[in-house]
Amino acid sequence: MATRQKTSRKAAATAAAIRRARTANGRAHNSDAGDDIGLDALIGHAGYAVRRFQLWIFQDFIKTLATVDIRPTQYSVMTVIGANPGLSQMAVAKRLGIERARLVHLLDSLEERDFVSRIPSATDRRSHALHLTARGKTALAQFKRLAAEHERHVAEKIGKDNREQLLQILACFT
């Protein structure tokens, strides 16, 4: 085991410990599968199901768009800017529910890759008008094709109808 084991390995095993160890391994005589372990109250918790689902869906998105090296948040930023050129950073941050502090770094990387440009606003010298570059526009078109492919993966995973129901149920959050 590890170096800083808290309880000595040689410590006497209590009868309770033995009993429980039996319970744990004996339940289906196959603890490797990780199955047959009850979740108890976790079943019926929307948060848990949603967390697991989001993990899966983000991993698939990242994998599907790995060739273009675009992550979900970057994609959402470019999509909103593409659909609403000239938005300020505040407006984009509010719309997507991300912090403006975080958006700074996101835009930095997108600007470095020449996908987005910050143009000083003519009406408010504090703010930037965000635009896609020409390169950004063609790139986004490709991203959307890959994202659509990812969306098909989702439909395969949970079912076409279920996916649409999901979108409808969660529409109030978009």
Place this chain on the structure above:
Amino acid sequence: MATRQKTSRKAAATAAAIRRARTANGRAHNSDAGDDIGLDALIGHAGYAVRRFQLWIFQDFIKTLATVDIRPTQYSVMTVIGANPGLSQMAVAKRLGIERARLVHLLDSLEERDFVSRIPSATDRRSHALHLTARGKTALAQFKRLAAEHERHVAEKIGKDNREQLLQILACFT
């Protein structure tokens, strides 16, 4: 503005910039609300809706259980251990889809608060048999009541029927 503004504030504003700035602010003459900004392709992306929903649901969970200072992951760990006493760390990690490296810290904090105890396994001296302490059991009972209250918030937010549909759709991830 900030100290390290990339483009000089005094830089001449192009006609295009002016036009777009007008577009951004003029769309509904109220850019504060953050409304009326199209999401374009983002609508119809399950990942985006799920991300927003998970953000909301986790924040509500944390808020609802703030008095007991329990986060969603900690709650899931205690719930699984409570329902399956004697599990090894590997088994818990696999079942919940968290890394065993991460579970180490989670258990450290839960053990410090005397909610969980690592008992050396009688059959495998590498592994620990995880158990709730007496204090952990009574605490978990309270956590479950608060979690149920949080779940009611979810039902209020998306609707009782929708919540159940959601759980059914995502059941394959739990």
Place this chain on the structure above:
DNA sequence: AAAGATTGTTGTTGACGACAACAATTGATG
């Protein structure tokens, strides 16, 4: 002109997922 709000920026903190190593131990293979 002064006071307060807004915008972009920087920095810090903490939770979290992913990986890579490692010692101790177990299991399998010869």
Place this chain on the structure above:
DNA sequence: CATCAATTGTTGTCGTCAACAACAATCTTT
């Protein structure tokens, strides 16, 4: 039985992300 591969808990690092708190520049209000 001896050896080698696999497993388990642990430590560490890295990068992403949300949440805050400060700050300078600028706008708005009065």
